[in-house]
Amino acid sequence: MDTHETQPPVVSSPPGRISLRRMTLSDVDDYMVWATDAKVARFCSWEPCTSRDEAIKYITDSVLTHPWLKAICLEDDRPIGYILIMAVDNIRKEIGYVLARKYWGKGYATEAVRLVTAEIFKEMPEIERLEALVDVGNVGSQRVLEKVGFTREGVMRKFLIMKGSLRDMVMFSFLPSDSLK
Amino acid sequence: MPQEETNQENSKESSSEMEIDSWTIKSEKIQTAQKIHLRPMTLSDIDDFMVWATDSNVTRFCTWEPYTSREAGIAFINDVVLPHPWLRAICLDNDRPIGSISVTPVDKIRGEIGYVLGSKYWGKGIATEAVRLVAAEIFKEKPEMERLEALVDVDNVGSQKVLEKVGFTREGVMRKFMCLKGNVRDMVMFSFLPSDSLH
Numbered sequence: 143m144d145t146h147e148t149q150p151p152v153v154s155s156p157p158g159r160i161s162l163r164r165m166t167l168s169d170v171d172d173y174m175v176w177a178t179d180a181k182v183a184r185f186c187s188w189e190p191c192t193s194r195d196e197a198i199k200y201i202t203d204s205v206l207t208h209p210w211l212k213a214i215c216l217e218d219d220r221p222i223g224y225i226l227i228m229a230v231d232n233i234r235k236e237i238g239y240v241l242a243r244k245y246w247g248k249g250y251a252t253e254a255v256r257l258v259t260a261e262i263f264k265e266m267p268e269i270e271r272l273e274a275l276v277d278v279g280n281v282g283s284q285r286v287l288e289k290v291g292f293t294r295e296g297v298m299r300k301f302l303i304m305k306g307s308l309r310d311m312v313m314f315s316f317l318p319s320d321s322l323k
Numbered sequence: 324m325p326q327e328e329t330n331q332e333n334s335k336e337s338s339s340e341m342e343i344d345s346w347t348i349k350s351e352k353i354q355t356a357q358k359i360h361l362r363p364m365t366l367s368d369i370d371d372f373m374v375w376a377t378d379s380n381v382t383r384f385c386t387w388e389p390y391t392s393r394e395a396g397i398a399f400i401n402d403v404v405l406p407h408p409w410l411r412a413i414c415l416d417n418d419r420p421i422g423s424i425s426v427t428p429v430d431k432i433r434g435e436i437g438y439v440l441g442s443k444y445w446g447k448g449i450a451t452e453a454v455r456l457v458a459a460e461i462f463k464e465k466p467e468m469e470r471l472e473a474l475v476d477v478d479n480v481g482s483q484k485v486l487e488k489v490g491f492t493r494e495g496v497m498r499k500f501m502c503l504k505g506n507v508r509d510m511v512m513f514s515f516l517p518s519d520s521l522h
Binding site for chain 1: 430431432433469470492494495496497498499500501502507512514516
């Protein structure tokens with residue numbers, strides 16, 4: 143007996159699929175899902191987490207104290223990753239994000255970056271430039287920024303050391319005067 | 324920094340004209356490149372320093388305003404020049420500085436090159452020669468450096484040409500990258516790696 147499976151029609155992601163909120167210690171088990179995953183950590187500066195105690199320590203020391211870090215949550219309010227803003231200097235901020243692998247390829251990171259980019263200049267009116275530095279090998283993350291409307295400015299060769307290797311990094315930027323896609 | 328041989332004449336121009344024949348008139352001008360050398364700056368360079376440091380044409384794309392007093396110039400040499408990890412006077416044959424060039428660490432692996440030249444000496448390839456000298460030597464002197472970079476104002480076309488002539492790679496325009504004298508400027512990022520070839 144044939145079973146016909148019809149593909150759902152392709153629709154643009156409806157608004158409000160994800161929400162952003164501050165992380166808490168009670169998020170530790172969800173945090174460990176992505177933090178222990180070597181594929182997630184591949185282009186990050188950190189090594190995969192190896193124990194729950196290590197995760198609790200990291201959340202306490204670095205996540206809860208972070209000036210701007212938000213959990214990316216689905217409808218059940220459980221985090222599937224996080225997004226953060228770091229100060230580079232008085233006028234430049236850098237955006238960074240990480241997502242559990244199970245949720246890759248569905249537009250969640252794009253939506254999170256779009257949400258933050260839409261609001262951050264109102265929240266921080268002194269910012270003249272929001273930038274992102276992406277490893278040349280991290281094509282997925284480059285696509286996220288391009289889909290949101292960031293400008294790809296160029297490849298900075300041998301720009302920084304990641305896990306002991308010198309890496310070429312792609313520089314992206316979004317200005318208050320730019321338009322979101 | 325070893326001193327270059329300086330027994331060549333400055334700005335030598337010679338022209339020769341070939342015999343006029345029925346088909347061609349040809350003249351050649353040969354200009355010898357200005358010979359420059361680099362050496363550390365000292366307090367005794369203060370008066371030469373003031374020549375370029377007081378010139379608003381020179382400071383146009385610099386983060387600093389023209390100097391207005393010898394005392395301020397002396398303070399700058401004491402506070403910034405002498406303690407600098409790598410700064411050299413750009414000198415002609417008479418060993419008097421006409422500008423300076425420096426490499427400032429950005430972090431453990433990146434150094435930023437900067438240079439300034441008295442406007443009287445612009446357009447003669449001097450900055451190009453100074454940058455070339457530095458790019459040729461700096462990685463031997465600083466083996467931990469993996470990347471020499473330069474940030475140039477989008478409007479500073481002269482300085483962009485210097486780096487391109489030496490063989491730096493123009494990586495892209497970083498929009499609204501830096502505050503220069505109260506304005507947020509777009510800056511062109513250039514780099515030169517130990518594995519790159521000088522032009």
